[in-house]
Amino acid sequence: MIELCSSSDQSDRKLGKNNTNSHIACKTSLISPSLSSLAYFLGTKLLLPNFFGQIEVTGQNNIPATGPVILAPTHRSRWDALLVPFAAGRYVSGRDLRFMVTATECTGIQGWFISRLGGFAVEPQNPSITSLRHAVDLLVNGQVLVIFPEGGIRKGRVHPLKPGIARLALRAESDHPGLGVQILPVSINYSDLNPSWGTNVNIDIGMPIPVAKYIRSCVKQDARFLTHDLTKTLQKLSINQVKLRHRELANMANFPDQESQVQGHKSQI
Template identity: 60%
Template structure:
């Protein structure tokens, strides 16, 4: 299998579906318990208002990559909260940094669908595993900015998400990989008790629409359109905030 790098030429190279396995699994008892606890206890008690828009944009078929902005560690709990009930395959797989897969936290992360990636130097084995999950029509969560940014701006996206999606689609004709942009916004940079959250889910980006045969350019186009979509979702939240601030008070 070949993955796309800055040295790629304009050739369409299919990925080999026979790949090595990386540790990634969902515990049949821990995952449902964690989801129920988070959805009905932890998140409603910790946060103030949780607003979700655009759930109709979540596909009910085919493999999906959920691509949220990254504003706090709470994002990993809020993404399932906003999307799981709309997905046919409800077990999410998370591509997370190596540091988050260490010790006791790592034990939980791995059993809740997480698998590690070196964000600066992702290994071929990790990328292969991501492709394999998409081939199995699993749903991945990948934070395309790579790190947490608390300034409310969309930062430069990592190219890996587009390359992974193209690799999966080229390896399996008609797979139908879709990337869903998600904007997550908190009412304060460091969320604490009572913080309000807004989650805006954008329209799907269909990977097949970008497969012109020039891998490097296809990846650039997907990354650019994903960045534009995330910026629009963030701008949508800014307009909502301004509208609330300018609304007349009747108290």
């Protein structure tokens, strides 16, 4: 999964202009009812609950029931692509999610599944006008779009966000006044830096950020303000990651003390 664009100015080009990479294949995001239902059942009922320890999700009441939404999750592991639907997808919000993925991931059997589960391809360094227009069309049609604003997988703290997500949201809102695009910050935190069997997960969903209030002067400047506020919100949500790790370490540290207390109690008996 990827963030929309590189940090260059190409995302500021108007969607009506030609793009030299328009020949890049970009399948539209489809939702296969039968395949999607099976994937949700296997993922949320079997795979995730049996692989991870505790999965704690907070803030689900912040998910808008209708209207265009961009989910902006932190990106710590490839598991994120499954945990986002678990926390905010069909079983929770009643809404299907459309993922933006790299073109290299949309090949072979994996690409076949992705293209039928709401995913569509984008060339990250030079996205085609077709893919950008498709993303805007999804928002205009009131869909939920998932974009990882940090770009690729980043460990630890919240890393600098790419400007593409803000520019896309602002472009959609400015081209369609009153559209009501909202960005929903999502912090995905693991008790281990490299998630494995039994790892605990904490997912915090923040308050939606209305994009319209950031439309003031030019897209670049507006995008900087929006990206700044999104960064601050994700950083605040990610504090729970530190709390989660501290709680895990505290439990591990207290375990030997509890053992010794039990042994001491037995010796007195």
